[in-house]
Amino acid sequence: MRILIIGYGNMGQTYANSFVSSGFVSSSDILILNRSEVDKKNRYSIQKSNFNTKPSIEIFDVDIIILAVKPQDFETLSNNIKAFIRKEHIVLSVMAGVTITSLIKNLNCTKVVRSMPNIPTQIGLGMTVFCASSDIDRKELFIVQNLINTTGKSIYIDKEEMLNAATAVSGSGPAYVFYFMNAMIESAIQLGFSKSEAEFLVSQTFIGAVQLQNRSTLSHQEWINKVASKGGTTESALQVFNANHVNDDIKKGVEAANNRAIELGNKK
Numbered sequence: 001m002r003i004l005i006i007g008y009g010n011m012g013q014t015y016a017n018s019f020v021s022s023g024f025v026s027s028s029d030i031l032i033l034n035r036s037e038v039d040k041k042n043r044y045s046i047q048k049s050n051f052n053t054k055p056s057i058e059i060f061d062v063d064i065i066i067l068a069v070k071p072q073d074f075e076t077l078s079n080n081i082k083a084f085i086r087k088e089h090i091v092l093s094v095m096a097g098v099t100i101t102s103l104i105k106n107l108n109c110t111k112v113v114r115s116m117p118n119i120p121t122q123i124g125l126g127m128t129v130f131c132a133s134s135d136i137d138r139k140e141l142f143i144v145q146n147l148i149n150t151t152g153k154s155i156y157i158d159k160e161e162m163l164n165a166a167t168a169v170s171g172s173g174p175a176y177v178f179y180f181m182n183a184m185i186e187s188a189i190q191l192g193f194s195k196s197e198a199e200f201l202v203s204q205t206f207i208g209a210v211q212l213q214n215r216s217t218l219s220h221q222e223w224i225n226k227v228a229s230k231g232g233t234t235e236s237a238l239q240v241f242n243a244n245h246v247n248d249d250i251k252k253g254v255e256a257a258n259n260r261a262i263e264l265g266n267k268k
């Protein structure tokens with residue numbers, strides 16, 4: 001199986017690394033097309049001659065094409081590569097908001113898998129939600145899912161619009177977690193901890209809390225109740241969060257991300 005990865009940024013490199021390190025795809029079967037030279041980026045044992053900055057018939061002699069450019073770069077990209085796309089190509093897109101209809105129309109292809117990964121795919125702990133055009137058969141879908149699963153876990157969905165919701169929850173989600181962690185680290189520093197101590201405390205707190213919840217049958221609220229003693233410190237913090245509508249604001253943020261994903265899709 002030969003694969004062309006278009007766009008060698010965060011996601012493009014993640015796929016290259018996951019395919020090679022899992023042994024699922026031989027490094028000689030991975031081709032890269034990037035806008036600029038990738039000299040300073042890790043090549044993950046893929047030979048230099050497999051890296052390209054211009055499309056050509058040779059590099060499109062592949063089974064699967066992965067699109068990992070920013071959504072706003074898709075129009076330019078599609079104009080550049082449309083002539084090289086064949087009906088047999090399976091196109092796997094990770095671009096936020098770009099719909100299957102838009103991919104089919106702009107690339108003149110039929111076999112499309114649209115996915116939404118997240119950044120922990122870089123260490124094999126990713127969450128990817130994906131759906132497919134009707135021309136993708138079961139075998140092709142399994143092959144693509146096997147590729148995706150080299151980066152973590154995945155779920156297939158029937159309704160494409162749920163990909164916007166997945167973008168808002170699991171796609172952008174790691175940034176929300178880092179945002180919350182950052183605020184806690186800043187508070188810890190204000191309370192007198194050094195930066196490294198603060199980072200250590202917060203990081204281990206997140207790891208411990210997530211593992212604890214994952215390994216139990218209790219809900220998040222039940223775990224909150226276990227930590228928050230009546231009249232205690234946690235309750236004081238939660239009262240401030242509630243008074244400031246932190247819960248509602250997080251929901252509004254997720255909703256804004258969902259709306260932006262829809263908007264990106266409508267632009268195409």
Ligand SMILES: NC(=O)C1=CN([C@@H]2O[C@H](COP(=O)(O)OP(=O)(O)OC[C@H]3O[C@@H](n4cnc5c(N)ncnc54)[C@H](OP(=O)(O)O)[C@@H]3O)[C@@H](O)[C@H]2O)C=CC1
Nearest residue numbers: 007008009010011034035036068069070071073077095096
């Ligand atoms: N980062 C994340 O957490 C997630 C990102 N995504 C999606 O993944 C996609 C890529 O994101 P990310 O990897 O973070 O972005 P990056 O900016 O890190 O990488 C984009 C890459 O695309 C290349 N590129 C741009 N235009 C072209 C072109 N016309 N031809 C070839 N290569 C091109 C850029 O080249 P150059 O080096 O010249 O700039 C760059 O290497 C986005 O669509 C995003 O929605 C999805 C889920 C999570």
Ligand SMILES: O=C(O)[C@@H]1CCC=N1
Nearest residue numbers: 096118167171172173
């Ligand atoms: O912020 C973005 O648009 C992309 C999609 C999900 C994560 N990063």
